[in-house]
Amino acid sequence: MKPDPNSHISDQQLLNSFYSSRDNHWLGILLQRYTLLLLGVCMKYLKNEEEAKDCVQQVFLKAITELHKYKVEYFKSWLYMVAKNHCLMKLRDKQARTPAEIKDEMAITPENDPGLALHLEKDRQLEMMEECLQELNKDQKQCVTLFYLEKRSYNEIADQTGFTLMQVKSYIQNGKRNLKILMDRKLNQS
């Protein structure tokens, strides 16, 4: 891929330059950083290359219009929400159904969950994590262990376990989510 000549400028700096000058040139540089990701997201929902490309252009226009109307704090999360909502709207128009729209609160703020209660000693945290890991179902436990503790890639895990790549991803994501739920429960009990 062509290297970004403006990579030394952060997203926030580009956004601030736009807000102070109202010059779309800054938005152009910012949006181009996300073209590949937008193309992927649009393709995932629309499942058609030409429609996905059109959708990316529409998301660009929508983003430019909206950014002139109000200030955005977390650009990447906001852009993801705009793209997803636009794809869902297109699917709704196609299928005449109403999928749930992503609300602002769900997508705008970045996750900054520290992961574990800081008041617990590290040893106790480890103990609790090990207990939670044992409580996961066999497949999730196996995939989480191979991924996080043995640092294997999805392909390696799929080869070793016989699961498909989609299954591996799903077990890891669900396993992580369940670990968090179990840890939160244990922390509330302690």
Next chain:
Amino acid sequence: MNNDLLNILGNSNKDIDNQKLMDYLSGKLSDQEKHEVEMWMVDNDFENEALEGLQQMSGSSNKKLEGYVDQLNKELTHYIKEKKNRREKRRIDTNFWVYVTIAFILIIVVLAYVVITKLQHHQ
């Protein structure tokens, strides 16, 4: 290993660049590098969904994807330039008519002055 167990629920906030994503798609990365990209994807829905979509594109050839990205970026740059040029042209057009109106008023004032002065001389 102890830190790895504790870090499962941590979130990775640093970003991965597009080149690394493309290398992941084309299978150029080592298993360890693949694992790093996948670790980061678990915590980043945008990239996670994008990669799923990119993998569905026929062949997922990097050249084709780069072509699409270049085309979209060029069209965006062109759109922004055109919009700016249209705005500039509207501003120049508006300024032009303002100057024409001012000039016209000045000519009328001068003509009026000349006519009034001549009338006064005749009287």
